[in-house]
Amino acid sequence: MTRLLLPDTPLIVGRAPAAGLRIDDQTLSREHARFLLSGSRVLVEDLGSKNGTFFAGGRVSRVELTMGDEVVLGAVSLQVQALGAKGDSLGLVREELIRHRLEEELTRARQFHRPFALLLVRALTPGGATPPEREEGAWIAAVRGHLRSVDVMSLYGSSALEVLLPETGAEEVHRIARAITASRAGGVGQLLVGLALYPASGGTADALFEAAREAAHRASPEQPVESGPAALLVRGESPEGAIIAGQMMRPVLETVANVATSRIPVILHGETGTGKEVLAQLIHESGPRKGRRIVRVNCGAIPRDLVESTLFGHERGSFTGALQQQKGVFEEADGGTVFLDEVGELPPAAQASLLRVLEVGAFNRVGSNRELEVDVRIVAATHRDLEAMAEAGTFRSDLYYRLSGVVIEIPPLRERGDEIEPLVRRFLHAANKANGRRVEGISPETLALLEAYSWPGNVRELRNVIERAVVVTQGVLIGPEALPARVRTGGHRPEAAPGKGSAPAPAPAALEPEQAREKVNQFEARMLEEALAATGWNRTEAAKKLGMAVRTLSYRMKVLGVKKPE
Numbered sequence: 001m002t003r004l005l006l007p008d009t010p011l012i013v014g015r016a017p018a019a020g021l022r023i024d025d026q027t028l029s030r031e032h033a034r035f036l037l038s039g040s041r042v043l044v045e046d047l048g049s050k051n052g053t054f055f056a057g058g059r060v061s062r063v064e065l066t067m068g069d070e071v072v073l074g075a076v077s078l079q080v081q082a083l084g085a086k087g088d089s090l091g092l093v094r095e096e097l098i099r100h101r102l103e104e105e106l107t108r109a110r111q112f113h114r115p116f117a118l119l120l121v122r123a124l125t126p127g128g129a130t131p132p133e134r135e136e137g138a139w140i141a142a143v144r145g146h147l148r149s150v151d152v153m154s155l156y157g158s159s160a161l162e163v164l165l166p167e168t169g170a171e172e173v174h175r176i177a178r179a180i181t182a183s184r185a186g187g188v189g190q191l192l193v194g195l196a197l198y199p200a201s202g203g204t205a206d207a208l209f210e211a212a213r214e215a216a217h218r219a220s221p222e223q224p225v226e227s228g229p230a231a232l233l234v235r236g237e238s239p240e241g242a243i244i245a246g247q248m249m250r251p252v253l254e255t256v257a258n259v260a261t262s263r264i265p266v267i268l269h270g271e272t273g274t275g276k277e278v279l280a281q282l283i284h285e286s287g288p289r290k291g292r293r294i295v296r297v298n299c300g301a302i303p304r305d306l307v308e309s310t311l312f313g314h315e316r317g318s319f320t321g322a323l324q325q326q327k328g329v330f331e332e333a334d335g336g337t338v339f340l341d342e343v344g345e346l347p348p349a350a351q352a353s354l355l356r357v358l359e360v361g362a363f364n365r366v367g368s369n370r371e372l373e374v375d376v377r378i379v380a381a382t383h384r385d386l387e388a389m390a391e392a393g394t395f396r397s398d399l400y401y402r403l404s405g406v407v408i409e410i411p412p413l414r415e416r417g418d419e420i421e422p423l424v425r426r427f428l429h430a431a432n433k434a435n436g437r438r439v440e441g442i443s444p445e446t447l448a449l450l451e452a453y454s455w456p457g458n459v460r461e462l463r464n465v466i467e468r469a470v471v472v473t474q475g476v477l478i479g480p481e482a483l484p485a486r487v488r489t490g491g492h493r494p495e496a497a498p499g500k501g502s503a504p505a506p507a508p509a510a511l512e513p514e515q516a517r518e519k520v521n522q523f524e525a526r527m528l529e530e531a532l533a534a535t536g537w538n539r540t541e542a543a544k545k546l547g548m549a550v551r552t553l554s555y556r557m558k559v560l561g562v563k564k565p566e
């Protein structure tokens with residue numbers, strides 16, 4: 001039998017029914033040994049077994065194995081194998097590393113206005129079960145086969161992969177996603193892809209991941225590729241049940257209830273992932289506009305030259321590409337609510353047009369002289385200090401005063417400790433349902449770690465963490481090992497993870513795990529060097545081989561200090 005080792009997730013081998021790898025052999029103890037994949041090595045620790053663990057002819061209590069090594073537990077022999085045909089691990093990295101790579105990609109993409117994509121690939125077996133053990137690696141190799149060497153992937157549980165595609169635009173990522181879903185991987189009925197594109201689907205690591213995950217759950221054999229939400233989203237009913245609110249959120253909810261019945265413009269101010277969209281939806285649904293549309297537009301994700309036509313629509317032929325007449329957000333939401341997310345990112349021309357709508361309730365489609373009148377309520381959201389921006393002149397102050405009838409401050413999750421447990425319960429239930437799992441709860445020790453963490457990504461980050469914990473948990477309770485290292489260590493380095501039973505560290509803002517970054521950089525530098533060496537240091541050829549733009553290659557070479565050897 002074969003069992004897939006997930007990076008940083010210990011696997012207990014033994015005779016006990018609850019062991020991760022259960023081998024019914026009398027020479028084994030109930031919990032005989034623990035296997036842990038760390039980079040390309042596997043650490044094996046004997047758990048005080050009766051008949052012992054043996055390596056290279058001697059009894060050992062701890063041993064480090066490399067690919068191909070054999071270890072004997074009692075009378076049972078186990079071999080460590082790599083997934084790739086060439087003995088590699090198919091470029092699988094740990095969750096921490098893909099997250100840090102994602103953060104790096106975000107910094108780069110924001111600075112240079114470059115797109116990139118994140119995929120969540122799900123392997124679906126005919127009965128909905130995980131792939132047969134014998135075939136566990138085959139579908140992963142199939143996915144890798146469609147990727148370029150710059151792309152990074154990480155396991156998400158045992159039947160899904162997260163894939164980061166740097167420097168990839170919409171067309172290319174759709175092509176790759178379609179190719180993945182068309183491949184027939186051994187033992188797997190179908191590969192499904194959820195796709196999130198920066199900046200359209202989100203502007204933070206957690207938002208992109210949430211978008212890819214939700215899209216992957218929507219994907220089906222009939223429609224195997226689904227995309228995360230676009231910049232524009234029309235919502236009818238609220239997607240989930242009542243929102244969860246603790247002590248700190250009570251005054252917020254009271255204000256929401258007070259403003260919901262009126263038409264006064266509202267600004268929701270809070271960090272990313274604190275629930276601004278959830279509250280905008282609540283305002284809409286608690287007032288007389290319930291039943292009409294709420295149209296959300298992410299002002300930061302629309303290409304600059306399309307902002308006005310997105311908001312106000314356009315006439316046919318009013319600019320290159322305007323092939324049809326099209327209604328804008330304000331017309332679509334007539335009678336309902338427009339939710340202007342990331343309103344601080346609106347370019348000046350659109351700010352002027354928006355001011356006019358607020359003042360006179362009328363606007364023109366791009367390319368038309370006809371004035372259109374609408375009845376909409378405006379709810380805006382931002383993580384920026386709009387008042388300070390208005391004072392500094394980077395946001396129109398007259399627009400700020402029009403929008404800010406009521407400003408609602410949403411506290412960050414780290415100040416809402418009493419919500420962690422109910423939120424965990426809610427997200428656990430949702431993750432079980434979405435993934436066909438039956439995880440029953442969370443250990444007290446794990447809950448304490450969640451309560452001590454600082455949650456820079458707020459409720460959205462908590463939701464992602466619980467969803468991942470559910471898919472990697474093999475038993476009935478979520479334990480600390482199912483949490484990402486940054487949460488386990490209260491934001492300290494992942495390598496310094498505390499052992500079982502140690503007290504959680506107080507939670508400062510998440511620190512950059514320098515070691516993880518260093519490893520990713522080394523990995524990337526090696527990849528670039530290999531491609532360059534293979535092409536006689538011809539950048540154009542090497543860039544082609546790596547599937548990246550020459551400009552990006554030159555930039556990364558500079559950043560990573562990759563130079564042609566003398």
Ligand SMILES: Nc1ncnc2c1ncn2[C@@H]1O[C@H](COP(=O)(O)OP(=O)(O)OP(=O)(O)O)[C@@H](O)[C@H]1O
Pocket residue numbers: 204207210240242243244245270271272273274275276277278279341381383459460463
């Ligand atoms: N009080 C809550 N109860 C239940 N779920 C919540 C709550 N607040 C937020 N969520 C969930 O957390 C995630 C993020 O929420 P939301 O999109 O509203 O945040 P946001 O502040 O608008 O984020 P951003 O600024 O990044 O757009 C969503 O999945 C949402 O359903």
